[in-house]
Amino acid sequence: MPDTKKHEKYDMILDALQQLLTEKKIQNISVSEIAQKAGIGKGSIYYYFPSKDAILDALIERSYETPLHTAKNLAAQTDIAPFTRMAMLFQACRNSSTAFIKENNNSPDNASAQDLAFLHHKYLTHVISELKPALTEIIKQGIESGDIHFDSPAALAEIVLIVLAVKLDNSLLPSTPDEIEETVQGLIALLEKGTDIEQGTLSYLSLTPYE
Amino acid sequence: MPDTKKHEKYDMILDALQQLLTEKKIQNISVSEIAQKAGIGKGSIYYYFPSKDAILDALIERSYETPLHTAKNLAAQTDIAPFTRMAMLFQACRNSSTAFIKENNNSPDNASAQDLAFLHHKYLTHVISELKPALTEIIKQGIESGDIHFDSPAALAEIVLIVLAVKLDNSLLPSTPDEIEETVQGLIALLEKGTDIEQGTLSYLSLTPYE
């Protein structure tokens, strides 16, 4: 069965990159290094991937496969309150958010933090665009059920996603946990008042402390 | 006078890069090429800049120097209504927003659009972090004058800046002008209702069509 076997190696390469990303920045990871970590020859990498960038793309996609899948399923769970689902959706994402993005790099790497820029960019693009339909659907149902009052569910979904994803990512505006909390609380307040949601409903959105 | 002279060459290098960016993507622009365009030797580049990345950083910084400066001044103009200043602040930025970011690249370059990711990332980081203090100040004054009702001016400023900057940049979520308009209108509605602003005050924020 060439299909599963191909996926085996494919995943091994992604595993290798994922592991290396916990130690170094991508710019400092060479294709040879990935190959070495994966235990295969450098040439083989290019049998499975067209370019180095494509490996990263695939890794990001794989990382969010599960949370995005569950997020999309959430949209169908009409028995749960819309904003509870919304909170669950984000919690599902948070788990894998910084899995391979090491912000606090301990290595004395002289490279600037901007090196990771395109990784973050890809992450943000991926999460926001993939989650928007699901969140839009949830909000739509909230509007229909009378829990939320707002004219444009798509716009609201996008606003919420952009703010939360950007703050969650914490690369555009590096912030302390307190500052993140402040912005999130601000967003909650704005949402509750701006969409006539019962106060406190959105407290689920508050990011629980970690680490 | 070594100071002005140094700035001369310094700017010549930035000019060269800026010009090249209208033709090619950064990844495909070599340092030698920049040097050639600037009419100097490659080695001299590294007399003025520590790295290739630093040139790009400097160019971005230079590009937003003026609009950011005027934006900061706006915060002091207490005689204008807060949200009018807010709108002016953004209009000032829009002009130079995509000056050197050629989205519609005509060259048959095979590189993916993601190549520009870190440029956009830098742009967003720069604009949001630089504008946040000014906007926070404006909102604070709006709260004091009773025009705006909100607890956390900093959080509100950040929310607005994140949403608008991301949508304005249009690289995280490539959208049609109509879609951008919808999100902006949604943000306006959310803000007006969520902060007890007189309806219509924020219509200035609506991005005027262009091109």
Place this chain on the structure above:
DNA sequence: AACCATACTTGACCAACGGTCGAAAAATGT
């Protein structure tokens, strides 16, 4: 003028990179 220290310029050079390639080696089919 002669001198000198500092500021600036340069292109050959280097190590390292992403990516290619032809050939070898597994794997598979018959």
Place this chain on the structure above:
DNA sequence: ACATTTTTCGACCGTTGGTCAAGTATGGTT
């Protein structure tokens, strides 16, 4: 047993970002 396809590989290539020793201009001091 052979033939064909799939997979593996590392030497190799062109190019890159960055270094450097050697050079040239500049301008002050005597």
